Amino acid sequence: MRGVVVAAAILDDDGNVLVAQRAEPPHLAGWWELPGGKVEPDERDEDALVRECREELGVTVRLDRRIGGTWPAMDDFVLRAWTARVASADDVVRPLEHAAVRWVPPAELGDVDWLPSDHALAAQLEAVLLGVDDEVPLQGGNVGGAIRVGRTVRRPCGPWTPAVHALMRHVASRGVPGVPRVLGIDDQGREVTEFIPGDVTPSGPWAPWALTDTFLGDVGHWLAAYHEAVADFPADGLRFRFGPGDFSPGELICHNDVGPHNLVGWEGRLAGVLDWDTAGPSAPMLDLAYTAWGFALADRLEPFDVRLHRLRVLNAAYGAAPESVLAAVEPRILRMIEVVEAGAAAGDEGLRRLVGLGEMAAHAARLAEFREERPHLERRLSSG
Numbered sequence: 537m538r539g540v541v542v543a544a545a546i547l548d549d550d551g552n553v554l555v556a557q558r559a560e561p562p563h564l565a566g567w568w569e570l571p572g573g574k575v576e577p578d579e580r581d582e583d584a585l586v587r588e589c590r591e592e593l594g595v596t597v598r599l600d601r602r603i604g605g606t607w608p609a610m611d612d613f614v615l616r617a618w619t620a621r622v623a624s625a626d627d628v629v630r631p632l633e634h635a636a637v638r639w640v641p642p643a644e645l646g647d648v649d650w651l652p653s654d655h656a657l658a659a660q661l662e663a664v665l666l667g668v669d670d671e672v673p674l675q676g677g678n679v680g681g682a683i684r685v686g687r688t689v690r691r692p693c694g695p696w697t698p699a700v701h702a703l704m705r706h707v708a709s710r711g712v713p714g715v716p717r718v719l720g721i722d723d724q725g726r727e728v729t730e731f732i733p734g735d736v737t738p739s740g741p742w743a744p745w746a747l748t749d750t751f752l753g754d755v756g757h758w759l760a761a762y763h764e765a766v767a768d769f770p771a772d773g774l775r776f777r778f779g780p781g782d783f784s785p786g787e788l789i790c791h792n793d794v795g796p797h798n799l800v801g802w803e804g805r806l807a808g809v810l811d812w813d814t815a816g817p818s819a820p821m822l823d824l825a826y827t828a829w830g831f832a833l834a835d836r837l838e839p840f841d842v843r844l845h846r847l848r849v850l851n852a853a854y855g856a857a858p859e860s861v862l863a864a865v866e867p868r869i870l871r872m873i874e875v876v877e878a879g880a881a882a883g884d885e886g887l888r889r890l891v892g893l894g895e896m897a898a899h900a901a902r903l904a905e906f907r908e909e910r911p912h913l914e915r916r917l918s919s920g
Contacts, residue, residue, distance in 0.1 A: 539613045542585040543572035543654075544597055544620040545661050546629075552639035553661070555648055556592070559635040566635075567651045570617065570658075581616055589620070592634065595627040604660050605723035610653045617657055619664075642666050646687060646730075656720035656728040659688045675738040683726075688719060690726040691813075692886070697727055699774035700812050703766070703789055704729075710765035714758060714800070714808045732808035734800040740835065742796040745804050749849050752831060754806035756853025759794055759827060762809075763820045766790075776816035777884075778875045783817050790823035791815050795830030813886070822871070824854055825864035833865060836905050844916055858917055862910060869903045872896075 546554040556571050558564045573588035575581055582599055589597045597620040609615040622629065631637045640648060642665035650658050663669040663686030674682040674689065683690045701718045708715040716729040737743035745751060771789050774780065792814045800808030832846035844858075851858045873896045879887040890896065 539611075540575040540581065541572060541609055541613050541615050542575055542581050542588065543570035543615060543617040543657070544585055544589055544599070545570055545603060545617060545665075546589070546593075546597060546620045546622065547600075547665075548622075548639055550641075551665065552641050553645060553665070554593075554629060554637055555640050556631060556634040557636040557638075558651070559633070564651065566649070568648050569651050569654055571634075571637075572617070574613075582618075585618065585620075592632055593637070594630045594632055596623040597621065598623045603657065603664060607657050607723045608653065608721045610651070615653075615657065617661075619661075653720060655718075656688075656722050659686065659719050659728055660722065662686055663688070675736060684731055687731050688728050689716070689731050690722060690724075690728055693721065693725055693727050694777065694813070694884075694886075695775055696777040696813065696816075697721075699771070699776050700815055701727070702774065703769060703771075703815055704812055706769045707762060707765050712758070712761050712765045714806060716808060716810065732800045732810070734802040734807040736797075736800055738797050740796075742831075743801075745801050746796045746799065747831070747846065748804060750804055751801060751806060752846055752849045753853040755794065755799065755827065755831070756850045756855075758806055758809065759791075759824060760854045762791060763788060763823070771817075777814055778816045778879065784819075786819050787817045788820055789815055790818040790820065792818055792823060792826065794823070794827045797830070818871075819864075821856065821860060821864045822868040824851070824856055825861050825868040826872070828861045829865055829869060833906060834899075834902055836902065836909070840909075840913065840916055844913065847917075859914060862913060862917075865906065865910075866903065869899055869906075873900055 554571065555568045558567050558569060571589050571592050572585055573592070575584040585599065586597055589595060600619040600621065603617040603619060607615040607617070629637060642662050645658050645662040648658065660669070666686065668686040672684045674684050704715050704718050708717070714732070716732055719728040719730065722728050735743065735745060737746045766788050769789055791809070791812060793811055794809060798809065798811045799806060800810065828847055828850055831850055832843045847858045847861065851861055876887050876890060876896055880891040
């Protein structure tokens with residue numbers, strides 16, 4: 537049976553939240569948390585929380601409302617939390633076991649250096665206190681429905697989620713912009729990442745802002761920076777959606793889904809890259825080929841000159857020859873169809889939904905047309 541820890545979001549008369557800075561152990565010192573602690577055997581959660589606040593802060597608290605359900609915590613514990621008030625106006629909060637305490641407005645809770653395991657709870661607390669905790673479905677989400685709650689996005693988890701979160705944190709630590717910050721897992725077992733505001737174009741025809749030279753250049757630069765940043769990502773032992781992080785020669789852990797439908801724009805510039813669930817081993821050129829497919833090649837109604845221009849802009853920003861990308865398109869799309877259909881047959885609900893919507897059949901039909909067009913595209917490229 538997993539141990540239980542409890543925490544209190546103590547509010548003052550202005551609605552600010554008391555946060556406490558850990559003093560120990562050394563590897564956690566300096567991080568902030570909500571006051572609370574472990575529930576003893578045969579102790580009620582609520583009684584344990586009142587006791588912990590008295591021991592840590594020297595005050596008696598009156599518990600109010602529960603914050604969500606049961607949250608994952610460190611060291612195989614689970615966390616339950618309540619909002620609370622100091623019971624007596626004569627009581628003064630003192631950091632008896634912490635390095636410091638301070639009051640934080642709800643709108644600034646996202647700026648606190650929380651313990652890594654507390655980010656998701658803190659995000660939910662912010663949404664509750666600001667009255668924006670309604671769950672709003674986001675556009676798109678054919679593989680796994682995304683829900684917005686306040687400044688966060690919630691998505692279903694899978695066995696691959698720890699690997700994907702490790703990847704996202706690694707890439708962000710290398711300075712690659714537009715990677716949603718990973719906040720953890722919520723009380724319903726969903727991943728929690730930050731919401732990136734901006735414009736999205738989840739289904740074709742793509743919005744005009746996503747097809748400008750400026751935006752295409754941003755995408756090419758981003759993908760090149762991502763591939764450079766991920767070159768030293770330690771993927772051994774990690775499980776991704778389509779298998780372990782085992783590499784063939786020339787492969788990296790690629791995003792595998794950088795297309796117009798997974799990008800956020802802000803004033804015509806690239807602001808965010810979404811939907812990392814299908815990340816896994818692949819060749820960088822195949823990753824780029826999929827992006828070129830989405831932006832420049834999948835829509836047969838576009839004139840050749842328009843498609844070739846987008847292809848040139850994207851690949852110039854990345855630093856690849858358009859001819860090389862054209863050659864990589866067919867193996868990339870065939871590989872996608874194969875692994876998605878295999879995953880669907882194996883019971884992956886998100887991939888079954890994708891196949892059921894006819895997405896793979898549409899890609900296969902468009903690929904047959906692309907095979908006929910490719911010689912013409914190559915001739916036009918070679919002629920300038």
